[in-house]
Amino acid sequence: MxxxxxxxxxxxxxxxxxxxxxxxxxxxxxxxxxxxxxxxxxxxxxxxxxxxxxxxxxxxxxxxxxxxxxxxxxxxxxxxxxxxxxxxxxxxxxxxxxxxxxxxxxxxxxxxxxxxxxxxxxxxxxxxxxxxxxxxxxxxxxxxxxxxxxxxxxxxxxxxxxxxxxxxxxxxxxxxxxxxxxxxxxxxxxxxxxxxxxxxxxxxxxxxxxxxxxxxxxxxxxxxxxxxxxxxxxxxxxxxxxxxxxxxxxxxxxxxxxxxxxxxxxxxxxxxxxxxxxxxxxxxxxxxxxxxxxxxSNEGRSLYKFLTGRGRIGRRFAMRFWETESSLGRERELMIVVCKKWHVAKRLLEQIRQVTNLPAIDYLFDEEATALPDLGGIQATLGKRTRHRRALMRMLFEYFDTDRLVVCMDPSNIELLNDFYSDRSKTRILEIECQFTDDYLIGHARRVGLAGERTSQATLERLLPTIRNDLTYEADRIRDAGFEKYGRIHQAADAETNGEKLAAFLSISSEKGLQIAATDHLYAD
CATH class of the missing domain: 3.90.550 (Spore Coat Polysaccharide Biosynthesis Protein SpsA; Chain A)
Structure with a gap:
């Protein structure tokens, strides 16, 4: 002993x-x-x-x-x-x-x-x-x-x-x-x-x-x-x-x-x-x-980083000159789907590909494993993609030989949204507004390391309001930014209403918009 x-x-x-x-x-x-x-x-x-x-x-x-x-x-x-x-x-x-x-x-x-x-x-x-x-x-x-x-x-x-x-x-x-x-x-x-x-x-x-x-x-x-x-x-x-x-x-x-x-x-x-x-x-x-x-559960350090970070949102280093001076192209259209539930946005993008044949890329600035073509190494890491985001996007337009491209982003990426909206290209945003149950938020906390499988219920209950408020704050920042050509579909809305928003976002017919909006189990967790 x-x-x-x-x-x-x-x-x-x-x-x-x-x-x-x-x-x-x-x-x-x-x-x-x-x-x-x-x-x-x-x-x-x-x-x-x-x-x-x-x-x-x-x-x-x-x-x-x-x-x-x-x-x-x-x-x-x-x-x-x-x-x-x-x-x-x-x-x-x-x-x-x-x-x-x-x-x-x-x-x-x-x-x-x-x-x-x-x-x-x-x-x-x-x-x-x-x-x-x-x-x-x-x-x-x-x-x-x-x-x-x-x-x-x-x-x-x-x-x-x-x-x-x-x-x-x-x-x-x-x-x-x-x-x-x-x-x-x-x-x-x-x-x-x-x-x-x-x-x-x-x-x-x-x-x-x-x-x-x-x-x-x-x-x-x-x-x-x-x-x-x-x-x-x-x-x-x-x-x-x-x-x-x-x-x-x-x-x-x-x-x-x-x-x-x-x-x-x-x-x-x-x-x-x-x-x-x-x-x-x-x-x-x-x-x-x-x-x-x-x-x-061992979530102490990740919790501290998360909670203290809430007071620093909006701070960043100045953009490099090549980020502000380069452009995606005046005639190009970048359509950004914003959603906190990544699996929902991915289902939507898969349906967009099938119905419209538009090239659509999942969370390329949030997920290292996102499938991307070989672009000479600029796509290799999240850090490189974010630093050279305009160059990366230009290369993707050229790779797919298109002037219209759909991508997914997490609502936390407000700086990226601001940057793309300041470009001479045509940029649109479609936000997917989802419902967040307590069970989903607990699963989210575990996925991102804020909680473990053995985190006590009392700790989770104290943490849930902060996470929920954080998600609301991210959505509010996007809406408060006043982006032009911004649309939003709701989990609680009917397929016809959401279909019209999708049709306007993608510049497609109402029938195709309804077909995408009516995707089976689109919002299922």
């Missing part, structure tokens, strides 16, 4: 630290605490005094003054690890935590998970080939020596960096190491921890190198685990659920996130808001509970 020694780095809120230690050790696990030497000494004395008689708690023998981005964070971790290895000889795993982390699974679940997965869990990707670092220094973190804290001594930090760069004072990375990078919240097996401690004692050259790298807590353990442990024994992910905003700031969790957190495929979550009193109480009781059945 797995027994976990938690390595806790902390610097504030002694009452929360005491509670965290008591909760995690109550289930038989251990904790080794490093309390920042810069922090209030009375807080540390209170933690020691309250936890002194707890045999499952130990403290780093030497406390370090820690600074963000410095080696001090790694040294503090090593000090706490050494204390844990000595104090808890039967600990099988060592799990790095901060004071802002809380368990989102029971000890029973965590122990069974680790017993079934004999691996080291550490996010560890190639430093140079990955895009883990989004902005700021990359190789400069390693090849220059960093002696000052960037946040506390900014002028000295950059003066030292710029001087080294000007004089060419770079250094080599230790030849036998492949530099890796990843989250500092790892869970490592005992044999791995012991190998790292032994390596740190014998390879003084590597230790000297890391001591003056920038933000080594994202590279030290990540690199050494890959260096010392076979790849098949490493799972390159963290077991701590955390998310970041588009601005690089950690996302905080609040009282109403309890069900969402429990459904994620992680053991802990970070950061829990200080104001989330109820959430802390509920999660605090969870760890020692037995017999809890967790329904893992």
């Amino acid at each position: 797995a027994k976990i020694a938690y390595i806790l780095l902390c610097h504030k809120d002694p009452d929360a630290i005491i509670l965290q230690a008591e909760r995690l050790t109550a289930a038989g696990d251990y904790m080794s605490i490093h309390f920042d030497a810069r922090a209030n000494s009375r807080h540390f004395q209170k933690i020691q005094q309250v936890l002194h008689d707890n045999p499952n708690v130990t403290f780093a023998r030497k406390r370090i003054k820690c600074g963000w981005g410095e080696w001090s964070l790694v040294q503090a971790s090593l000090n706490a690890i050494e204390a844990a290895v000595e104090a808890f000889p039967d600990a099988t795993h060592f799990y790095m935590l901060s004071g802002d982390c809380m368990a989102i699974k029971t000890a029973e679940y965590a122990h069974e998970f680790l017993d079934e997965n004999d691996k080291d869990f550490v996010e560890s990707v190639d430093f140079f080939d990955s895009y883990w670092i989004k902005t700021g220094m990359r190789e400069e973190r390693l090849i220059y020596r960093h002696y000052f804290n960037e946040r506390k001594h900014k002028k000295l930090f950059y003066a030292s960096f710029n001087l080294q760069r000007k004089l060419g004072l770079t250094r080599e990375i230790p030849a036998d190491l492949q530099m890796m990078i990843g989250s500092q919240w790892w869970c490592l097996r005992r044999q791995t921890i012991e190998a790292i401690l032994e390596f740190s004692r014998t390879r003084r050259d590597v230790m000297r190198f890391f001591r003056t790298t920038w933000i080594p807590d994202e590279t030290f353990f990540q690199t050494l685990v890959r260096h010392l442990i076979p790849e098949e024994e490493i799972d390159s992910r963290t077991l701590t659920f955390l998310m970041f905003s588009d601005y690089g700031m950690p996302v905080s969790f609040y009282n109403d996130h309890y069900d969402l957190l429990l459904s994620q495929d992680f053991l802990f979550a970070r950061k829990i808001s200080p104001e989330a009193k109820e959430l802390k109480i509920r999660l605090g009781r969870l760890y020692a509970t037995r017999g809890v059945d967790f329904q893992i």
Whole structure:
């Protein structure tokens, strides 16, 4: 049975630290605490005094003054690890935590998970080939020596960096190491921890190198685990659920996130808001509970991306000059069918092909697998199709040797619609207005990754109004744009009414329009 020694780095809120230690050790696990030497000494004395008689708690023998981005964070971790290895000889795993982390699974679940997965869990990707670092220094973190804290001594930090760069004072990375990078919240097996401690004692050259790298807590353990442990024994992910905003700031969790957190495929979550009193109480009781059945749906990150993205609609980069200056052709007609239910639009297009013999293409800007002719590679990916949309459309007109072309688009593509309407060609839109049942919206949420098969009913019920409003908003944006030659057919309308709209859209007879509108099971889900 797995027994976990938690390595806790902390610097504030002694009452929360005491509670965290008591909760995690109550289930038989251990904790080794490093309390920042810069922090209030009375807080540390209170933690020691309250936890002194707890045999499952130990403290780093030497406390370090820690600074963000410095080696001090790694040294503090090593000090706490050494204390844990000595104090808890039967600990099988060592799990790095901060004071802002809380368990989102029971000890029973965590122990069974680790017993079934004999691996080291550490996010560890190639430093140079990955895009883990989004902005700021990359190789400069390693090849220059960093002696000052960037946040506390900014002028000295950059003066030292710029001087080294000007004089060419770079250094080599230790030849036998492949530099890796990843989250500092790892869970490592005992044999791995012991190998790292032994390596740190014998390879003084590597230790000297890391001591003056920038933000080594994202590279030290990540690199050494890959260096010392076979790849098949490493799972390159963290077991701590955390998310970041588009601005690089950690996302905080609040009282109403309890069900969402429990459904994620992680053991802990970070950061829990200080104001989330109820959430802390509920999660605090969870760890020692037995017999809890967790329904893992793992939709947290996709939900966050979806919901935060609602406030950014309408923003885009300026169009490239060749997009605005090129034209599909003054005499050409582009007919765009817009529908959120792709299967409905595809059925309609198939009937249009049969009745009118017009070339009609499904969701070419939304679906990678849409059948397209070979146009020299411009059709190969969605990214290329969107970037070179006018060139792509001209080539399709030429390929089919026609001046009339029908395509499908998702209602979310308002920028594409605006762009095609600004062209000198004749552009028409036909929107298919469908009815959306709750069952359909739930299926839609699962198809796009907003929910999983095990997402709770309560989560789905909270999500449904947002999805429904989002679909309404997309349709309203199209109508508010005031496009000329815009028509709309309704699922609830009769075939004769819809047939007239189709006839006007396609410039065909009323009889053919009715034939298309009367397609069997056109709106069936």
